Amino acid sequence: MSARIVECGYRGGFALRDVYFDLQEGDFLLITGRSGSGKTTLIRAITGTLEAVEGYLKGEVYLCGHVVLGSRPEEIYSCMVYIPQEPWYAIIGHTVYAEICHSLALEGRVCNMSDFSTTGLTRLFNRLTHTLSAGETQRVLWAELALRGARVLVLDEPLVYLDEISRSHVRDIVERALGEGVSTILVDHNPFFWEKLEPRLIVLENGRVAYSGKWSHELLEKHTGKFTVTKSTNRASRGVYAELRNVWYRYPGGDYVLVDVNMTIQRGVITAITGPNGSGKTTLLKIASGVLKPSRGSIVRRGASIYIPENPLLYFTMPTPREELLLAARGEEYRVLDIAEYFNIKHTLDQPIVRLSSGERRRVALASAYLYEFSGYFIDEPTGGLDYDSARLVLDLLEDIAEDGKAVVIATHDERATKRADLHAEIKK
């Protein structure tokens, strides 16, 4: 593949300029940079999807010898597999079977049972795709990649929702694909995970290429920062916030996800819920916060709680951060301005929430929840897909909330978050 991008971006908005590179068979390119540097825009230009978001491209991108814009869809589809950051939106089939078979049917292949057994999907075969966890969804997409035999692989933050074992597995898959001559382009906020494979680098900064060339650890640290775990205090529990006793839960039509769970949630500390993909972390968070009622067992909470979903959009009530925060602050403008300053969201106050980045949405949701003065904060994947700076900011805020004497519980795969937690609850599958 080859990219000759003079300029690409959004009319009247962000523009990325002067990106030039070629990839031969089996080449590995890692694109990194801070939030807002242009990583997503570049991926959209490479995958030919800028048009879908009303963007533009001056220049040309070639995939498997075809110009991306202007080629027949079949030519691009058969050449490239794209696994996006939010994997559940890349699934079309209502069941895992339909998803895999549809994706093969577009290439003229008829699926059969061996496709599922060789990719380890036999157990998920007839599962409805909307019931899959994020990690399971990614497994389905990885299976598609293995079955389709595309020549270019584009991965946007592929590790966000994966547990430790799955991450190593993904690195092995990429290594194998590279060995088979698949050109791979990958965007990751944690480039150091891929150091072993020594990818070529493109580091973006404010819509420009800050570095393009061979792997360099020192250079990456300079441009993307290094995440250091700084625990400011040794926080101690300030009493029990909630107790879960013999909690069981099953979703409609499914098996039990949680079996006889007992847990005590403490005030004044951050508790991290960890565990393998599909183990029920989000379910436990929802039950502990009161979003779901347990099928069996009981929960006692001392004080009001709030749940901030992995997609914070579901948290909001109002269209802009200012209105959302005013609602939470019962109309007291000075509190809104104070909190906006504190959570570093002042610049977003009058923007539509749907246009905010993941990190900004999370911070606005946290700020709103903070203003409501809940006693328990339950947050799903608080740092998912965030770069070092944004993740550090969110984690600092969570620490502040905990130090305020509130109970903070997070469900996460991100070791940046687990290392900042004071207590750990691991769910075994």
Next chain:
Amino acid sequence: MGFLTWLISIAYKSIFLTGDAGLKRAHVATKVLFATSLLVVYTLSPEKAPLVLPVLLILGLLHAGLEWITATITLTGLVGAYLGCSSYLLSFTGLYTMTPLQVLLVVFRSITIGFAVILVFNMISPAELYNALHVLGAKRFSSYPLLVWRLMPLGLRNFVDAVAVGYLKREKITSRIPPATASLIEAGWFIEEYSYWRLRVKSKTQIPLSRSIVYSIVLVVASLTTLLLASL
């Protein structure tokens, strides 16, 4: 969590409890036969519609089990109770008269019709529609049924989550409709972007269907029984 959330979860169970399993695996001809037999009963002998209810219950049990039956009976029971009560109350205006037995008949007829509609909807296989569009030459659109069946439960689930968060924030349920809608619109944007090429490629083959002779025979027997009950 509130009546609306409960209602949505009941509707979710009635419509999206199973994947391509149960009666979805019966042959399409037997599905058409069964739907036709129900149509015949409801149009030619509507007063005998409640007689079909046991047949529908057995089919439902075979299709998705007791959890589905309970949810669907609850949902249709609510509709039936509403229609029965409103008919009875309206009879006090003097426009018509209604005995308690007639009210009961309205309730049972509504339950049977509602149950039948939901059961027939449950028999529709998106993969079968995919193949039908492929055969009819609409190959560019064959993925749409899959997408619709994927997005509908996703939307319901998002709505339930949004309502649950609103409950924790102590907000009115009506204020939760915008975020749920926004998340669904956003899902549409993302799907359009992430599956940009995939949605533009024409299907080249069909999705192999796992047919069940047993479920096909069950539907033929159910169709004949339905017609027999109607002729009594």
